[in-house]
């Protein structure tokens with residue numbers, strides 16, 4: 001419990017910060033602290049909307065003096081519990097991105113979203129190893145590892161980080177690279193929170209301007225054939241193919257495009273790094289598996305990569321639960337569809353399975369804290385956006401589906417795919433046991449008083 005904050009102390013903090021400082025009760029605090037998941041409402045003692053590293057330093061020093069916990073938020077895509085005390089540093093004003101084309105390095109501000117990085121890099125014929133949604137924050141995503149639409153070819157995004165500038169718990173600005181503070185560099189690539197506040201990161205880009213990619217949509221009657229074909233096909237595709245499938249239940253509302261409204265469909269997402277003719281050849285068995293009512297796959301510039309998954313970019317109430325899967329087979333499809341297939345009463349708008357492995361597995365062998373590299377599939381269930389179902393119906397329904405597919409669920413997972421965290425044990429499962437204990441040691445070394453709160457308490 002921190003000591004109370006006086007008006008004079010707040011005035012002093014305001015004088016030392018070039019961004020905004022809002023205290024509980026100030027109008028504008030709720031908006032400044034708002035998350036992408038609107039079911040989570042933060043109400044900290046103080047919010048510092050940082051513009052500079054100095055603002056972050058001032059916020060951390062202020063929090064230490066008052067023995068208040070410190071939180072950080074860029075977009076709120078990763079918010080999983082309401083913040084009820086302490087100092088929240090928001091980074092959205094620090095959204096600068098610069099690209100050094102000769103070195104193929106992007107320097108990405110703490111508040112930048114992937115869309116800005118993709119767009120700046122493309123101007124120089126380059127691309128970052130981005131996530132499925134260009135709306136997600138690049139730094140928060142990468143701190144968790146980062147598995148996107150090119151994951152099998154290029155691995156975790158964290159593998160491509162060459163350095164971080166970090167504000168530490170003792171109020172210093174340090175560099176973390178392979179040579180400077182390598183322990184912190186190791187932990188920040190996959191360990192995610194509780195280590196420091198990242199001011200910016202240097203990310204290596206790759207020379208890539210186009211992929212052959214997009215999505216196929218299969219209607220209800222063809223879901224089973226397409227899903228069984230996908231599970232077989234993924235075992236044969238090369239590392240240059242990354243794909244996923246999602247069982248999508250589109251609500252019958254006007255906001256949904258007419259050709260999808262009210263439908264239960266399977267969405268295959270596909271990205272191939274190589275020329276279109278070869279991509280078309282590799283994809284052919286999936287096009288032949290069942291008729292698709294929408295075929296949106298073709299040659300696309302990397303600036304369109306966000307359209308492959310076409311994740312929603314509107315904030316709203318959200319509940320999701322994620323895990324990873326060991327190898328899946330035809331019996332897995334039978335088990336999944338028997339609980340979540342056509343005709344079942346399922347309160348999930350999406351059940352997504354991503355095929356990783358290949359590059360992501362190689363990543364796991366690199367010297368970083370990323371979790372989940374060894375399990376070849378991720379599975380995430382995204383609930384209907386009705387907060388009144390979040391406490392009981394969605395957890396119970398997800399338990400029901402999970403109990404049907406238990407034999408395929410891997411022990412390990414990745415923090416970016418964990419979703420709703422129900423227990424400390426579940427949180428710990430986001431890293432291999434040795435990485436989790438090394439992370440705890442690194443957190444203790446860099447933040448002995450644990451002011452950077454992270455994970456369930």
Ligand SMILES: Cc1cc2nc3c(=O)[nH]c(=O)nc-3n(C[C@H](O)[C@H](O)[C@H](O)COP(=O)(O)OP(=O)(O)OC[C@H]3O[C@@H](n4cnc5c(N)ncnc54)[C@H](O)[C@@H]3O)c2cc1C
Nearest residue numbers: 074075076077078079131132137140141146147193198416
């Ligand atoms: C629609 C959607 C699509 C997604 N797609 C993918 C995907 O393809 N692959 C994937 O791996 N993940 C994916 N995710 C998960 C996403 O990567 C995480 O939720 C990530 O944490 C979001 O980062 P953010 O900065 O946008 O969110 P925020 O909620 O702002 O931040 C989340 C956490 O990141 C940490 N953090 C953020 N900024 C800093 C900083 N400057 N310094 C220190 N810590 C910081 C903090 O611990 C913070 O609590 C997706 C999530 C959503 C909602």
